[in-house]
Amino acid sequence: MDIQTLIHHNLDELFYLADKKEILDTELVVKIGAYVGAAVLRGRYANQKEVTMEEVNGVFGIIGDFCRDSFGGRSFSKVHFNKMTKLALELIQETTFDADVEKFIASLRS
Numbered sequence: 001m002d003i004q005t006l007i008h009h010n011l012d013e014l015f016y017l018a019d020k021k022e023i024l025d026t027e028l029v030v031k032i033g034a035y036v037g038a039a040v041l042r043g044r045y046a047n048q049k050e051v052t053m054e055e056v057n058g059v060f061g062i063i064g065d066f067c068r069d070s071f072g073g074r075s076f077s078k079v080h081f082n083k084m085t086k087l088a089l090e091l092i093q094e095t096t097f098d099a100d101v102e103k104f105i106a107s108l109r110s
Contacts, residue, residue, distance in 0.1 A: 007062045010036045017108040033063045034087035
């Protein structure tokens, strides 16, 4: 599975779970995008011991395009994209990141 397919699959699943619970809003879209992006980059770092700026930009480009295409430019704007990337970079720096991701996903599944 290529990176774009993996990201799309994860976003689809988490947006579906949030929508099913009727809690999906722009703030949660930003949070889901941040967690997915941070998790992908964390996985890349764990495997390769480095992540390039090109990879970071690629991951968030895929997520941003997906959100814009799914929700429209008015519902997911550049401001939302900037919030998402900032949050992702904050999340990935947490020493509890791996547990935080699992907890976040579990909250959407329950």
